[in-house]
Amino acid sequence: xxxxxxxxxxxxxxxxxxxxPFGRNIxxxxxxxxxxxxxxxxxxxxxxxxxxxxEYRSVGNDARTAAFWSIDAAFALVLSVAMFAMLSSILxxxxxxxxxxxxxxxxxxxxxxxxxxxxxxxxxxxxxxxxAVLAGTGKRYASLRTAGVEGxxxxxxxxxxxxxxxxTARLYAREGRMVRMEACIG
Amino acid sequence: MxxxxxxxxxxxxxxEALLALAAxxxxxxxxxxxxxxxxxxxxxxVGEADARTSLAHEAFYIDLxxxxxxxxxxxxxxxxxxxxxxRWLASRQSGAVREPLFHKISADADGGxxxxxx
Numbered sequence: 001x002x003x004x005x006x007x008x009x010x011x012x013x014x015x016x017x018x019x020x021p022f023g024r025n026i027x028x029x030x031x032x033x034x035x036x037x038x039x040x041x042x043x044x045x046x047x048x049x050x051x052x053x054x055e056y057r058s059v060g061n062d063a064r065t066a067a068f069w070s071i072d073a074a075f076a077l078v079l080s081v082a083m084f085a086m087l088s089s090i091l092x093x094x095x096x097x098x099x100x101x102x103x104x105x106x107x108x109x110x111x112x113x114x115x116x117x118x119x120x121x122x123x124x125x126x127x128x129x130x131x132a133v134l135a136g137t138g139k140r141y142a143s144l145r146t147a148g149v150e151g152x153x154x155x156x157x158x159x160x161x162x163x164x165x166x167x168t169a170r171l172y173a174r175e176g177r178m179v180r181m182e183a184c185i186g
Numbered sequence: 187m188x189x190x191x192x193x194x195x196x197x198x199x200x201x202e203a204l205l206a207l208a209a210x211x212x213x214x215x216x217x218x219x220x221x222x223x224x225x226x227x228x229x230x231x232v233g234e235a236d237a238r239t240s241l242a243h244e245a246f247y248i249d250l251x252x253x254x255x256x257x258x259x260x261x262x263x264x265x266x267x268x269x270x271x272x273r274w275l276a277s278r279q280s281g282a283v284r285e286p287l288f289h290k291i292s293a294d295a296d297g298g299x300x301x302x303x304x
Contacts (some may be wrong), residue, residue, distance in 0.1 A: 027235055093225050095231030102235035104287065106242040113249040117288040120253045126205055137286035 025067035107166035107186060110137070115168040115183035118144055122174075137185065141165050145182045146174075153179065237277040238285075241266050245275050245285040252289035252301040260291075260299040268293050272302060 037053055045051070050116035114137075117126045130142045143165075164185025171178050244266050251258055266275035272290040276282040290302040 084221070088208045088220075088224050091228040095228045098232045098235035102242075104240040110286070112244055113288055116253055133288075136288075139286075152187045165199060169228040 017174040027152075092129070104166075107164065108168075110139075111168040111183055111185050114142070114185045115170055115181065118181065118183050119172055122172075128156075130156060133185070134159050139185050141184070141186050143182075143184045147180050147182075148177055209295050232245070234280050234283055237265075237280040238240045241275060241283055241285045246290060247286055248275070248301075249288050250301060256301060258301045259294060260301070264297070264299065268299060 002032060037051070040051065048185060064130055113131065121128050130144065133142050134140070138157070140163060141157070141159040141161050143155070145155045146153040165184045167182055169182040169186040170181055173179070195200065244264055251260060265278055266277055267287070268275055268291050272292050273287055275285045275287055291299045292302055294300050
């Protein structure tokens with residue numbers, strides 16, 4: 001026989017937990033309580049009047065177990081998952097942004113080099129073999145367009161368009177006239 | 187009677203705490219594993235982007251110098267490695283990153299490049 005102390009007199013043990021055919025109570029384990037709640041909602045109460053969800057959470061919870069299964073803990077979990085998802089998406093976006101920036105820098109500088117190469121070949125009096133340029137650079141499209149004040153002088157291309165192509169336009173003197181050359185590669 | 191009930195409740199709470207702790211540790215392990223994968227992917231993407239940017243500038247300087255000064259020797263400590271045919275420049279940091287060249291170059295013994303006349 002145990003003697004009731006002050007704590008037990010204030011808080012009778014009979015009110016702790018939820019009645020269940022499986023045992024004394026379902027205690028404070030939230031998943032079991034939720035299963036019991038759903039079962040009785042579907043098949044009717046096992047004993048006595050049906051219980052509301054609030055009764056499960058309010059009866060028999062001491063401060064320690066309430067801390068485990070409180071709405072605050074649920075919010076903390078949701079916030080943690082949301083923050084993790086946000087961090088992941090930020091990392092992914094930053095990686096993609098860095099990759100796009102590097103591709104753009106590479107493309108712009110490649111088109112500048114291509115225009116210099118084309119000018120160099122033209123100054124030597126030779127033609128620019130665009131197919132050879134594509135084979136040498138591993139790109140899929142290259143074009144050269146020259147235009148003067150009277151309009152387009154020449155246009156040549158090789159490969160298939162449709163992807164990203166970077167262009168560089170520059171002016172140069174050709175037979176005493178200023179000509180605009182646009183070199184695209186991508 | 188009441189005392190035994192209190193001991194039982196305490197034991198039940200401990201079991202719940204253990205289950206909750208195990209679930210929390212599992213969730214943390216999954217999150218940490220996923221975070222590590224994402225951080226690695228991010229670091230790889232940034233490193234590759236950095237190598238590509240650096241290599242693109244280097245290729246630009248090489249082609250610029252080669253068109254102005256054929257047969258030039260570029261004695262800088264450059265980060266790229268020329269391919270065997272001298273038409274590509276590959277990154278030392280990331281082997282998959284490479285840039286095409288419009289001029290043919292070869293590596294010098296002292297870490298620089300030599301522009302080959304065509």
